[in-house]
Amino acid sequence: MASSSSSGSSTRSSSPSDPPSSFFQKLGAFLGLFSKPQPPRPDYPHAPGNSAREEQTDITEDIQKLGFKDVETLLLYLNSSVKGVNDDKQLLLERLIQLLSKLPPTSTNGKKVTDGLITGLWESLDHPPVSSLGEKYRFREADGSNNNIHNPTLGVAGSHYARSAKPMVYQNPNPPAPETIFDTLMARDPAKFRPHPNQISSVLFYFATIITHDIFQTSSRDPSINLTSSYLDLSPLYGRNLEEQLSVRAMKDGLLKPDTFCSKRVHGFPPGVGVLLIMFNRFHNYVVTSLAKINEGNRFKKPVGDDTAAWEKYDNDLFQTGRLITCGLYVNIVLVDYVRTILNLNRVDSSWILDPRTEEGKSLLSKPTPEAVGNQVSVEFNLIYRWHCGMSQRDDKWTTDMLTEALGGKDPATATLPELFGALGRFESSFPNEPEKRTLAGLKRQEDGSFEDEGLIKIMQESIEEVAGAFGPNHVPACMRAIEILGMNQARSWNVATLNEFREFIGLKRYDTFEDINPDPKVANLLAEFYGSPDAVELYPGINAEAPKPVVVPGSGLCPPSTTGRAILSDAVTLVRGDRFFTVDYTPRNLTNFGYQEAATDKSVDNGNVIYKLFFRAFPNHYAQNSIYAHFPFVIPSENKKIMESLGLADKYSWQPPQRKPATQMIRSHAAAVKILNNQKDFKVVWGESIGFLTKFPTGENPALGFALAGDAPANQQSRDQFMKCIFSPKAWEDEVRQFCEATTWDLLRRYSAKVQDKGPHLKVHTHEIDVIRDVISLANARFFAAVYSLPLKTENGEDGVYSDHEMYRSLMLIFSAIFWDNDVSKSFKLRQDARAATQKLGALVEKHIEEMGSLFHSFKHSHSAVSDKTNGLANGGANGHANGNANGHTNGNGIHQNGGAAPSMLRSYGDLMLRRMIEAYGEGKSVKEAVYGQIMPSIAAGTANQTQIMAQCLDYYMSDDGAEHLPEMKRLASLETPEAFNTLMKYLFEGARIRNTTAVPRLVATDQTVEDNIPCLPDPKDPTFLRPIPNPQQAETTRTVKLSRGSMVLVDLTVAAHDATAFPDPEKVRLDRDLDSYTFFGLGPHRCAGDKVVRITMTAVFKVLLQLDGLRRAEGGRGVFKSLPASQWNGQAGRVAGEKPQWSGLRTYVNADESAFSQTPMNMKIRWDD
Known part of the structure; x- marks a missing residue:
């Protein structure tokens, strides 16, 4: 060519x-x-120009x-x-x-x-787009409309059912009577109850009931109408339309009315169904309460005054966002806990899940499955989800009794359809239209509108322990006879496809013989008698007659009829992937970072199961953090025990039924705090169990029982005394510590700060910014503890070490939090598991280091020989026992690791000397491992985080309007290199910490006691943040006798005690004449921080360096402050009293940098300075 x-x-030759x-x-x-x-083509010279x-x-x-x-x-x-x-x-x-x-x-x-x-x-783009910024698309509509933004009525409540499979087979004009089908193929013989082969509990079927009635509610007037939406939007809780939704809302602060749900129909099911909905109600109320506290990005700013429209928007934004989050948890339970149990994945140690929300990539070989296209449920699936075979014996009796009463004493097994309709109508109308006026299972509402926890938990516990029924022919309770007859009549009126037609529709092979449907000759013969051909078998009788699937591990756990098993998985994918609010609009922005995280699954916990969050938010005071009842409620506990034992995980869980945790009484006055914290006989520390969990050996042996903070026995006191002797304190010790911390702080400022602006004449003034908590205070403390205990910290040039600065701090913070700040039961399980892993990893490195030291000094023997043999010959003491190292953190001549930046010589060798002294003090007759996990690791865990909290709160105070007046004088003192100036700065530090610090310590009451307590201070009415108190002018008049029962808990509020004018005159003023040993943030009594004399130096040294920064100030906006919120205990919404005046506790809760979680300590605050 x-x-x-x-x-x-032109044409040219190849080159x-x-x-x-x-x-x-x-x-x-x-x-x-x-x-x-x-x-060649013919040439058309007269072709059009656009040919x-x-x-x-x-x-x-x-x-x-x-x-x-x-x-x-x-x-x-x-x-x-x-x-x-x-x-x-x-x-x-x-x-x-x-x-x-x-x-x-x-x-x-x-x-x-x-x-x-x-x-x-x-x-690269969706055509058409499936998400919109329109305000009307922002939240779920009450009736399910606007899910598909291009077809807003798709799946809306009140729509007609869809049809899935095309019915082509000729229908028999004279089909078998539904009564005959039920009596011969479906009815259960009460004497032949078949427990579920996988020992699934009744709770799974309660959850299935919620799903079923979430998407299927057939109109009694027109059976082709579905009264609810075709989306998993928790309509049994929230309502099917706006009118119903408003009936369940409190119309204030985004809350639902306590312990209510919208659907009256739910009262016709065993009470466990209603309890589950109440649990979702409580989860919703926890979420919206937290959203209002955090107020992410100021999106839930509380109005002031009487602007009705603003208050309505505030309430609605909280409610609708809370609903998105609650539905997010709901769908995660469906896809993980529920579907994993259906597929028997709960019996293997695998985190794989069938999640239709997977992000599919676009490539030449595949095209992503559409998402956010909406959904409309069909009549076939209405029939598929009728799982009456699974009703337990207890629920059979409950339903029989309920229907008998509704029928005026008539046996429901003999009731006609008109009698059933009349009875159910009277039953439903017997409940008030107002959800808050309804009762459940005879439980009475309390003053605040909630039900008592114990009644709800009893129902749930019994339901978890009750095994459900098996699928298969002849296993529907007789009490359901009329309801099943109604179902068969409805199916015929809908003209649904046959069993084989539906199977072909969902991609399954047609049945060729009746024995293919069920090999049981009795069942096969009955089907042949009724239908003549497998192709003529009706869908609903057919799926009830099908043989159930066998148990397959993993693969088949629910063991439903074959057709049902395949259909429900298809429907789960469709329901979730087609829902805009579970796919393209399921984002942290729409749910908030906190809400997205609160509903999220975590594969490191129960392989992704998430229902424990529902249990812990609903009943935070009853379930242990590792309760098998809360973590795996879809299988009965005895079967779960077998499963976990086979996986080697049984020791991770508690097998005890739920029971109320001891009541906690708050103590506020300084005098009462001193009395309690000095009385070890009657008030016991509570950290022993947590310390033991972190340090115990795989054999179960607990080497830390005698550690100082693990108990109040003589052995614990001896441990404290030995630790005090181990702290190496030569004459130059304090100067070395101070120099180390100052040099470390300068090094951290250099390493982690960023130059953000140049200004001034010729741009010679440089502005720097750094996260002072994350990158300075936290890391300075971590480096100090790493030096004191010879922990393997990496140097700046990458030599030696295992942990970076931030990794070391996170590990120490994790361990500390699991012992002292473990107060959120929903987060506790993961916190403890992660902290134990961190403890074991760090402990193994310390153990290895000690053994290497022993080899280096020719004194240590095998790790399982007596420690006393190992310590002989270790290099003797202190400042002369080292060789010089450089300022960049290299290893010195003795092989002692240099931590961080410019570290003075003594501290370089101090870590190994500290370990040596601790081994000698604690290790007589013990192995190195016992000494490491019994004493050294708990000692390491007891520090770092507390100092970070104190320093962050102190710095925040002096950079606020309340304390800023003191900055010039403190800056002057920081520029002086005198002991007097340093000691005065220490007093400023302690005062700032006293005013802003938040500390409370728990004790277990060992004997019945009475304590005289009073209220030292009150909330400042001018302070909406609840941060600052005012002295109580009538403190003496508030004295009361507090009765404390044996076995109860007492929380000593050292924050309020620090504002008690009887101990700290002028409590809201900075005074430098107070005794440094009188401050409460290190605790009081025998368990006061053993190293407080040392850490007061480290904190002051860091504080001093920060004060030397020119133009020290906060970064602009929210980056320069940490969010501080009044701490409050979530009690599952029970016990709220309207109009109750809050008392000032001083306790605060913080949030992390992205505001996705609460924290016990400030975590981020940006500062700036100039040079």
Whole structure:
């Protein structure tokens, strides 16, 4: 074929640089981009100007234009198309444009590449878009409308049912009577109850009931109408329309009315169904309460005054966001806990889940499944979800009794349909229209509108322990006879497809024989008698007659009829992937960071199961953090025990039934705090169990029982005394500590700060910014403890060590939190498991280091020999027992690790000396392992985090309007290198910490006691943040006798005690004449912080360096403050009393940087300074 004259080039011979034609032809054939040469076309000189018959050029012309780099581009294009990912750093788009620009405009292959490029650009976006910024699309509508933004009525409540399978088989005009079908194929013999083969509990079927009535509620007036939406939006709780939704809302602060749910129908099910909905109600109320506290991005700003519209918007935004989050938890329970149990994945140690929300990539080989397209449920699935076979014996009796009463004493097994309709109508109308006036299972509402926890928990416990029934023929309770007859009549009125037609629709093989449906001759013969042909078997009788699936581990756990098992998985995928609020709009932005995290699954906990969050938020005062009842309620506990034992996980869980935790009494006055915390006989520390959990050996042996903070026995006191002797304190010790911390702080400022602005004449003034809590205070404390205990911290140049600065702090913080700040039962299980892993990892490194030291000094023997043999001959003491090291954290001549930056010489060797002294003090007759996990690791855990909290709160106080007046004087003192100035700065530090610190310590009451307590201070009415108190002018008049019962808990509020004018005159003023040993933030009594004399130096040294920064100030906006909220205990919403005046506790809760979780300590605050 001749070259086109329009190319503007003449034919030329090949040169050595030109690629061979055969290579491009083969490459073109492989890529499918190039065509074979076409025969010449007739020339039409009179064709229109826009004719499609323009002459096209072939590969020969293309070859002349391309080079080897263009080959690379084509290969890169192919690779990108197959993978569906374009690495834009390789400039593929730009290279394609270069390639295409070289080809003749008539190039056939160029057009194909261009077409492919256009197709790829088109497919990068949704057509049409499935998400919208419109305000009306922001939240779920009460009736389910607007889920699909282009078809807003799709799946709306009140719509007609859809049809899934096309019914083509001739229907028998004289089908068998439903009564006969029930009596012969479905009815359960009470004496032949078959427990579920997988020992699934009744709770799974209660949850299935909620799902079923969430998406199926057939109108009694028109059976083709579905009264609820076709989405998993928890309509039994929230209502099917706006009117119903408003009836369950409190219309204040986004809350639902306590312990209510909208659906009256739920009262016709065993009470466990209602308890589950109440649990979701409580979860919703916990979430909206937390959203209002956090107020992420000021999106839930509380109005002031009487602006009705603003208050309504505030309430609605909280409510609707809370609903999105609660539905998010609900769907995660469906997809993980529920579906994993259905597939028997709970019996294997695997975190795989069938999650239809997976992010599918776009590639040449696959096209993502559509999402957010909406849904409309069908009549076939209405029938599929009728699982009456699974009713337990207890629930059979409950339902029989309920229906008998509704029928006026008549046996429900003999009731006619008109009698059933009348009875159910009277039953439903017997409940008040107002949800808050309804009762449940005879439980009475309390003053605050909630039900007593114990009654609800008893119902749930019994339901978890009750095994459900098995699927299969002849296992529907007789009490359901009339209801099942109604179902068969409805199916016929809907003209649903046959069993085989539906199976073919969902991709299953048709049944060829009746024995294929069920090999039981009795069942097969009955089906043959009723229908004559397998193709004529009706859907609903057919799925009830099908043989159930066998138990397969993993694969089949629910063991439903074969057709049902396949259909429900398809429906789960459709329900979730088609829902806009579970896919494209299920984002942290829409749910808030906190809400997204609160509903999220975590594969490190129960392989992703998430229902424990529902239990712990509903009943925080009853379930242990590792209760098997809360973590795996869909299987009865005895079976769970077998499962966990087979997986080697049984010791991770508690097998005790739930029981109320001891009541806690708050103590506030300084005098009462001193009395309690000095009385070890009657008030016991409570940290022993947590310390033991972190340090125990795999054999179960607990080496830390005698650690100082683990108890109040003589052995615990001895441990404290020994620790005090171990703290090495030569004459120069305090100066060395101070120098180390100052040098470390300067090093951290240098390493982690960023220059953000230049200003001033000639731009010679440089502004720097740093996160002072995350990158300075926290890390300075971590480096100090790493030095004191020779922990393996990495140096700046990467030599030696295991942990970076931040990794070390996170590990120490994790361990500390699991012992002293473990007060959120919903987070506790993960916290403890992670902390134990951190403890074991760090402990193993310390143990190894001690053994290496022993080898280095020719004194240590095998780790399981007596420690007393190992310590003989260790290098003797202190400042002279080291060689010089440099300031960059290298290893010195003795092999002692240099932690951090410019560390003074003594502290470089102090860590090994500290370990030596602790081994000698604690290790007589013990192995190194016993000494490490029994004493050294708990000692390490007891520090770091507390100092970080104190320093952060102190700095925040002096950078606030309350304390800023003191900054100039403190800055002057920081510039002086005198002991007097340093000690005065320490007093400022202690005062700032006293005013802002938040500390409370628990004690277990060992004997019945009475304590005289009073209220030292009151909330400042001018302070809406509840941060600052005012002295109580009538403190003495508030004295009361507090009776404390044996076994109860007392929480000593040392924050209020620090504002008690009887102990701290002028409590809201900074005074430098107070005794440093009188402060409460290190505790009081025998368990006061053993190292407080040391850490007061470390904190002051860091404080001093920060005060030397010129122009020290907060960064602008929210980055320069940490969010501080009044701490409050969530009690599952029970016990609220309207109008109750809050007392000032001073206790605060903080949030992390992205505001996705609460924290016990400030975590982030940006500061700036100039140089």
